[in-house]
Amino acid sequence: MSELLNNILFLPEAASTFAERVDLLHHFVVGTTMVMSAGVGLAALFMFFRYRRRLPAQATEYVVPTLKTEFLFVSVPLVFFLAWFGIGFRDFTWVTTPPKDAMDVYVMGKQWMWKFAYPEGPNGVNVLHVPANRPVRLLITSRDVLHSFYVPAFRIKMDALPGRYTQIWFEATKPGTYQVLCTEYCGLSHSKMLAEVVVLPEEEFDVWMKEQRRGRLQDRQDALADTSLVPPVARMVEQGQVLAGTQGCLKCHSVDGSQHIGPTFLGLYDRVEKLDDGQDIRVDEAYITQSMMDPGAHLVAGYQNVMPTYQGKLQGPETAAIVEYIKSLRTANVREGASEGPAYDAIQ
Amino acid sequence: MTPSSSIASPGAAPAHDEHHDHHPSYLVDGTTIKSWLLTVDHKRIGLMFLFWVLLFFLVGGIFALLIRVELLTPGPTIMDAMTYNRTFTLHGLVMIFLFMIPAIPAVFGNFMLPLMLGAKDVAFPRLNLLSLYIYLGGAMLALWGMLNGGLDTGWTFYTPYSTHTTTTVAPVLFGAFIIGFSSIVTGINFIVTTHTMRAPGITWFKMPLFVWAIYATSCIQVLATPVIGLLLVLVTVENLFSFGMFDPARGGDPVLFQHLFWFYSHPAVYIMVLPAFGVMSEVVAAFSRKNIFGYRAVAYSSLGIAFVGFFAWGHHMFVSGQSTFVGGLFGVLTMLVGVFTAIKVFNWVGTVYKGAVDFKTPFAYFCGFLFFTVFGGMTGIALGTVSLDVPWHDTYFVVAHFHFIMVGATIMAFLAALHYWFPKMFGRMYHEGWALVSAALIILGFNATFIPQFLVGNNGMPRRYYEYPERFQALNVASTAGASLLAFGFVIIACYLTYALVYGRAAGKNPWRSKGYEWLTESPPPTHNFVGPQPTYPEEPHFYVDPKKAEVPDAV
Ligand code: HEM
Ligand SMILES: [Cu+2]
Numbered sequence: 001m002s003e004l005l006n007n008i009l010f011l012p013e014a015a016s017t018f019a020e021r022v023d024l025l026h027h028f029v030v031g032t033t034m035v036m037s038a039g040v041g042l043a044a045l046f047m048f049f050r051y052r053r054r055l056p057a058q059a060t061e062y063v064v065p066t067l068k069t070e071f072l073f074v075s076v077p078l079v080f081f082l083a084w085f086g087i088g089f090r091d092f093t094w095v096t097t098p099p100k101d102a103m104d105v106y107v108m109g110k111q112w113m114w115k116f117a118y119p120e121g122p123n124g125v126n127v128l129h130v131p132a133n134r135p136v137r138l139l140i141t142s143r144d145v146l147h148s149f150y151v152p153a154f155r156i157k158m159d160a161l162p163g164r165y166t167q168i169w170f171e172a173t174k175p176g177t178y179q180v181l182c183t184e185y186c187g188l189s190h191s192k193m194l195a196e197v198v199v200l201p202e203e204e205f206d207v208w209m210k211e212q213r214r215g216r217l218q219d220r221q222d223a224l225a226d227t228s229l230v231p232p233v234a235r236m237v238e239q240g241q242v243l244a245g246t247q248g249c250l251k252c253h254s255v256d257g258s259q260h261i262g263p264t265f266l267g268l269y270d271r272v273e274k275l276d277d278g279q280d281i282r283v284d285e286a287y288i289t290q291s292m293m294d295p296g297a298h299l300v301a302g303y304q305n306v307m308p309t310y311q312g313k314l315q316g317p318e319t320a321a322i323v324e325y326i327k328s329l330r331t332a333n334v335r336e337g338a339s340e341g342p343a344y345d346a347i348q
Numbered sequence: 349m350t351p352s353s354s355i356a357s358p359g360a361a362p363a364h365d366e367h368h369d370h371h372p373s374y375l376v377d378g379t380t381i382k383s384w385l386l387t388v389d390h391k392r393i394g395l396m397f398l399f400w401v402l403l404f405f406l407v408g409g410i411f412a413l414l415i416r417v418e419l420l421t422p423g424p425t426i427m428d429a430m431t432y433n434r435t436f437t438l439h440g441l442v443m444i445f446l447f448m449i450p451a452i453p454a455v456f457g458n459f460m461l462p463l464m465l466g467a468k469d470v471a472f473p474r475l476n477l478l479s480l481y482i483y484l485g486g487a488m489l490a491l492w493g494m495l496n497g498g499l500d501t502g503w504t505f506y507t508p509y510s511t512h513t514t515t516t517v518a519p520v521l522f523g524a525f526i527i528g529f530s531s532i533v534t535g536i537n538f539i540v541t542t543h544t545m546r547a548p549g550i551t552w553f554k555m556p557l558f559v560w561a562i563y564a565t566s567c568i569q570v571l572a573t574p575v576i577g578l579l580l581v582l583v584t585v586e587n588l589f590s591f592g593m594f595d596p597a598r599g600g601d602p603v604l605f606q607h608l609f610w611f612y613s614h615p616a617v618y619i620m621v622l623p624a625f626g627v628m629s630e631v632v633a634a635f636s637r638k639n640i641f642g643y644r645a646v647a648y649s650s651l652g653i654a655f656v657g658f659f660a661w662g663h664h665m666f667v668s669g670q671s672t673f674v675g676g677l678f679g680v681l682t683m684l685v686g687v688f689t690a691i692k693v694f695n696w697v698g699t700v701y702k703g704a705v706d707f708k709t710p711f712a713y714f715c716g717f718l719f720f721t722v723f724g725g726m727t728g729i730a731l732g733t734v735s736l737d738v739p740w741h742d743t744y745f746v747v748a749h750f751h752f753i754m755v756g757a758t759i760m761a762f763l764a765a766l767h768y769w770f771p772k773m774f775g776r777m778y779h780e781g782w783a784l785v786s787a788a789l790i791i792l793g794f795n796a797t798f799i800p801q802f803l804v805g806n807n808g809m810p811r812r813y814y815e816y817p818e819r820f821q822a823l824n825v826a827s828t829a830g831a832s833l834l835a836f837g838f839v840i841i842a843c844y845l846t847y848a849l850v851y852g853r854a855a856g857k858n859p860w861r862s863k864g865y866e867w868l869t870e871s872p873p874p875t876h877n878f879v880g881p882q883p884t885y886p887e888e889p890h891f892y893v894d895p896k897k898a899e900v901p902d903a904v
Contacts, residue, residue, distance in 0.1 A: 010803040010823070022735055029733060033726040040697060040722055044715070047700040048707065051636065057861055058637055058704040059894030065642045065698060070691075073645070077690040081683040081729055088733035089676045095738065096672045145509040146602060148667065148742060152808030155739040159668045161603065162508060163596030166669035179817065183742040183810040185502050187509060188429050191813035311599045 002027060015178060015199070016154035017171045021091045023155075029084050036080075095156065098169035102137035105130070106320045109140070109147030109160035112189040114180060117317070119236055119324050122212035126195040128180070130172055131205035137169040139285055141316040148184035151197055159184055163311060165289050165319075172199040240325025243318055247310065255329055262307060263300055269327045274301045288323050371874040373775065388473035389875055393480055394459035395773070400484065401455055404446035411439035413835055416797075416828040422818050432814040433500035440503030441494065441520070445527050446487050448758055449616065452623035453569075454483070454534055456765045457562045459773060461538060463866040464556045466547025466883060468876045471540040475533055483530035490523025502812060504613070507594035507605040511586050518584050525580045528573045531619075535569035538562055549885030556865055556889045557633075557646055561626025564650040568615045568622075568657065576612035579605070603668055610661035618657040620754045622650055624761030625692055628717050631764050632696050633890035634862040635711040636703030640890060642695040652688040660685055666737045675734050682732030689725050693718070704892075708860070709783040713764035716791035717757055724753030727802070745805025748798045756794055763790070763841070770845070771859045775872040776852030782844040789837035796830025863890050 005027050006014070014023050065073075105128065106117040117123035130136045140149055142160035150157040151170070158168040172178075182193035200208055244250050244265075252261035263273070271283050276299040281287060290297055292314065295307035314322070374391045378384075384392060414435050418425045427435065458476065462469055470476050493499065497516030501509055510517050542563045546555070555563075583605070585591050592598025594605040633640050640646060662670065662678030696718065705711065727749040731737045740746060771777055804823040809816055816824070858867040868883040 010807040012808050018735075022739060025733065026730075026736060029730045029736065033723075033730065037719075037722045037726060040693060041719065044697050044700065044718060047697070047703070048705050048715075051700060051703045051705050053637065053704040053706040055704075058892075060636075060638045060704055060892045061702050062639055062891075062893045063641060063698075063702050064639075065645070065695070069698075070642060070645055073642075073691050073694040074687060078683070078687050081686055081732075082680075084729065084733045085679050085683055088735040089679060091735035092666075092675060092738065093672055095735065096675075145512060146506055150739075150742075150808070150810065152739065157667050157738050157741055161596070161669055164669065168667075179808070181808065181810050185433075185506070185509070185812040187500070187513065188433065190433075191429070191810075191815045194817075309599070312597050 005030075012152045013174075013176075013178075014153065014155070015172055015174045015176065016151075016156070017173060018091070018095045019153065019155040020173075021094075025084065025087050025091065028087075032080055036077075095168060095170075098137040098167060099135050102135035102169050103131070104137050104139060106317075107138050107140045107149055107160070108143055108316050108320075109149065109182065109186070109193070110143040111145065111187055112182070112193040114149070114182075114193070114195040117236065117320070118209075119327075122209075128195065128197045129205065129208055130197060130199055131202045132172050132175050132199050133202060134205075135169055135171045137167055139320070140166045140168070141320070143316050145186050146184045147182045147186050147193065150181045150183045151178055152181070153178040154197075157183060162316070163293060165285055167285070172197070175199045175201050175204075236321045236324045237328045239318075240321035240323070240328075243314075243322050244325055247314070247322075249322070252307065262303060265326050265329050267330060269330060273298075275299060276301050285323050285327075288326055289319055292319060292322070371879045373870065373872040374875045375774070375872050377875045386477070388469070388477055390458050390462050390470050390473065390476060391773075391873065391877075393476050394455050394457075396480055397450060397454040397458060397483075400480075400487070401447055401451050404442050404487070405451075408439055408442040408447055409835065409838065411435050411442070413831060415439060416831040418814070419816070419824045420828050422816050422821055424815070429814045430498075430500065433812070434494070434498040436812060437499050437502050438494050441490065441499075441524070443755075444503055444616075444620075445490070445524055448620040448754065449531060450483060450534075451620075451758065451762050452627060452765065453538070453562055453565055453619075454479075454530075456558075456627065456769060457534075457538060457565075457623065460769065460866050461541060461559060461562055462545070463772075463869060463873065463877055464559050464864070464889075465541065465545055465550060466865065466878075466885065467541065467545035468878075470537050471545055472537050476537055479530045479533040479537070482533065483527055486523045486526030486528075486530065488523075489526065490520045493519030493523060504609060505580075505583065505605075506609075507583065507586075507600075507602050508596065510583060511595050518587055521580045521584050525577050528577045528580075531569045532573050535566035535573075538566040539570065542566075547882060547885060550865075553644065553647070554885065554888045555647075557629035557640060557643070557650075558623075558626035560647040561622045561629070561650050564654040565619050565622045565626075567651075568619050568654050572612045572615040572619075572658070575608060576616075579608040579612070582608075603665070603670070606665055606668060607661070610664045611658075614661040614664065615654075615657045617750075617754050618653055620758050622653060624717070624758045625650065627761040627765045627768075628696065628714055629692075630864055630890075631710045631714050631768055632699050634768065634860055634864055635708055635714070636700045636705045637861075637892040638699050638701075638703035638890070639888065639892065640695065641698030641701065642691075643888070645691050646695050649688040649691045653685055656681055656684045656688070660732075663732055663737070666734055667741050679732050679734045683729065686725060686729040686732070689721065693722055693725075706860075708767075709780060709787055710764040710768040712784055712787040712791075713760045713767070716787070716794070717760035717764065719791075720752050720756030720760060720794070724749060724756055728753055739808070740805060742811055743805040744801045744809045744811055747811050748801035748805060751798045751801070756798070759790075759794075763787070766845075768860070769866075770848070771855030772866060772871045772873070774849060774852070775855050775870075776848050777855045777859060778848035778852055779844050782840060786837045786840040786844075789840065790834060793830050793832075793834030793837055797827050797834055798830070800824070800826040800830070863887075863892055865889050 002023065006023060011023060014020055104119055108115045113125055115125050116128045140158050140160045141164065142162045144162060147160040148157055149160055154170045156168050156170050158166050176199055178197045180195035180197055182190060254260050254264045255266055257264050257266040268283055272280050273283060275281055281298055292310040295309060296305045299305055374389055387393065418427055418432055493516055499517055499520050501513060542559060582593050586593045586595065592600040594600040594602050596602060629640055629646055659681045660678060662674060663682045666675045731740060731749060767783060800823040804820050807820060809820045855871050857871055869878050
């Protein structure tokens with residue numbers, strides 16, 4: 001049934017958990033719309049015929065609706081509209097609230113390509129690998145103008161804004177390859193800003209990830225052997241660490257838990273901070289980014305508003321790297337084991 | 349309707365000469381170019397607006413066809429990518445700012461409002477003429493900018509693209525800014541006219557519904573247009589002097605732009621569609637010879653739409669990174685607009701109930717309108733259903749939706765108005781047979797153009813795509829075929845209406861036997877609208893009740 005409806009409505013394959021929800025509501029909405037439109041249309045048709053004019057100056061009765069009729073005119077559509085909205089909003093909340101255990105991928109739009117980077121893995125251009133049946137959170141930003149990340153088969157879309165991260169998540173249900181399109185006009189080659197998502201079965205994904213690291217490691221060692229090349233700072237966390245130093249973050253923020261001019265980075269991620277204005281805020285990617293771009297927006301209680309803005313000084317990927325670095329500082333030495341391999345080049 | 353004795357050139361003082369040989373129609377009262385260009389007669393100003401609006405519709409239409417031809421094949425067809433991007437920008441800008449927004453208010457509002465209120469003119473006739481020239485000045489500047497340098501931002505001018513692009517943005521923005529003043533001036537004029545110039549007997553609740561619609565529209569124009577004016581100035585300043593208002597590289601916020609933009613442009617949708625609703629209320633009453641079912645509900649719902657229309661703008665930004673809660677809020681407010689529209693639809697259908705339907709061309713457009721409004725409106729509600737908008741946003745589904753509701757409904761109303769009031773404006777009749785044929789073609793063509801776009805949007809095709817993946821082709825070909833049908837319909841209209849202007853049979857005062865107030869005067873009306881004593885208005889408009897059977901309509 002729903003397969004048939006999807007074909008009639010030209011809906012693409014539904015390949016995520018969100019897609020299933022969207023399609024169900026879609027059918028409900030389209031169904032009632034059709035019934036209602038047909039109702040209005042048939043009633044009108046019937047009346048055009050039934051009440052056709054017989055005399056040029058025919059007089060008519062004075063008919064006005066009763067209060068009850070007008071009440072029906074308002075309440076019937078309202079009930080339907082609110083029901084759709086209710087279901088839709090529930091699903092929307094669901095898709096904009098990533099589960100805690102979601103795997104993170106950084107996505108950056110750039111005229112005219114999509115770049116992907118895994119905190120622990122490789123990066124890539126225009127091909128995103130994800131495991132099936134595992135929630136994946138996309139942290140999306142842009143290098144230049146607005147873009148919008150759209151995967152029809154997953155029914156998800158989120159704008160990419162320069163200087164800011166937006167997020168959305170999905171859980172792919174079927175291994176396969178799906179198209180990514182850009183849906184925010186971004187200039188000359190907007191229509192060529194295509195990419196694909198490759199959904200791998202879970203085990204295959206893990207194997208792929210290992211492969212990637214090994215491959216990259218090999219590349220890097222080759223590069224190191226070639227003394228004419230200065231090896232790039234390889235890992236996102238490492239890069240973040242370097243940046244935190246060169247950008248002066250560490251002049252005010254400690255990484256060992258001690259309080260300084262600013263709050264310590266150690267264990268900062270996911271901590272609940274008490275703010276100046278008495279509110280609480282949970283530290284997440286958005287908050288960290290905002291604190292870099294607009295430090296005064298949410299001042300932590302007990303600190304002065306002295307931090308400079310990094311707006312325009314840090315590029316999207318650099319911001320991402322610092323965020324990753326801060327996330328890595330959950331406990332004093334959590335990243336000990338992670339040095340086993342450089343995973344990928346810094347996304348530029 | 350019967351060819352009366354008065355077959356003569358319109359207004360050239362024919363038949364009942366004893367009354368008005370010294371009251372020539374407004375068409376021939378002064379024949380020099382100057383008497384037109386410097387006229388302060390609302391009817392002549394309305395006609396001049398009609399001329400320009402139609403010309404811009406032609407320009408926008410040609411660009412629409414170029415877009416459709418380009419999309420015939422997945423790859424390049426007739427132009428390169430940059431040309432395409434400029435083409436859809438030009439199409440959108442011309443259609444929105446130069447056609448849709450002024451079309452019904454500036455043409456038919458200008459012409460009919462004073463007639464419907466029993467007034468001799470609008471409140472500020474000179475200001476009225478000024479609004480025409482402001483409009484033309486802005487239009488010329490914007491067009492000049494679009495053709496010299498060419499703009500490729502789309503009509504939405506989203507930053508930071510519009511502050512980064514190498515194409516010339518400033519003259520176009522400034523042109524749009526100027527056109528905004530025309531909109532505001534016209535709006536103020538109509539509001540004041542409605543408040544102060546109603547003839548004795550025309551109380552607020554005896555005003556024709558077209559007047560109600562124009563009144564509500566004017567309120568939106570006056571309140572919302574300054575916001576886009578402000579926004580355009582800010583973008584220009586950012587462009588020229590590197591202000592960091594919207595560009596994050598300079599510390600600005602691109603989403604702020606979207607908020608300000610849609611704060612105007614969402615209500616602007618109602619600037620386009622409310623007058624259309626007004627026209628249709630007149631047409632359905634006239635051609636089913638019935639008083640409007642639920643007059644007050646229809647009148648109030650215009651105000652209701654105008655009001656909640658201001659609070660729904662965020663539904664353009666569900667996936668812009670705004671907070672989930674805010675998304676929900678805008679979603680609910682969007683539903684309210686739908687409810688007000690539903691009230692109107694039900695009451696229009698109710699008006700036909702126990703009526704006496706004469707299926708003439710304007711009524712044919714009413715049928716098309718009913719379909720486009722219901723379908724366009726329902727798809728709008730579907731888009732307001734937040735989770736559904738996530739996949740649909742910025743795809744062809746949205747393109748189809750807004751063409752259905754704002755273009756479809758407005759075009760239907762514009763054509764209905766043109767046919768309904770043609771005899772009043774020019775004193776001549778057109779050929780009913782051709783008119784019905786072209787109405788059928790246009791309604792069919794419109795559906796054939798845009799229904800495939802709903803489907804290709806469902807399938808995932810984003811808008812503003814110059815090239816597209818192979819799998820979208822079949823539906824695009826269907827859409828282009830529909831567009832040519834549509835264009836053909838317009839060509840036929842242009843032919844028989846031009847013919848009717850010169851050779852049409854004299855219409856007589858009231859060929860439709862309508863009980864709308866504007867039919868109480870001659871067709872075409874004399875310069876000061878009425879000859880002799882002003883008509884009286886003992887009944888509400890469209891009161892077709894048989895006096896013998898009439899129950900006194902004090903109800904509602
Ligand atoms: C023959 C009739 C028409 C056809 C075939 C047509 C076709 C199109 C197409 C294909 C687009 C999408 C361009 C894109 O996003 O890549 C478009 C956009 C648009 N059309 Fe039309 N159109 C027609 C009539 C109209 C009319 C009558 C109006 C207004 C009165 C109008 C207003 C718009 C607007 C505002 C846009 C958005 C432009 C943008 O994306 O920046 N169209 N039209
Ligand atoms: Cu893009």
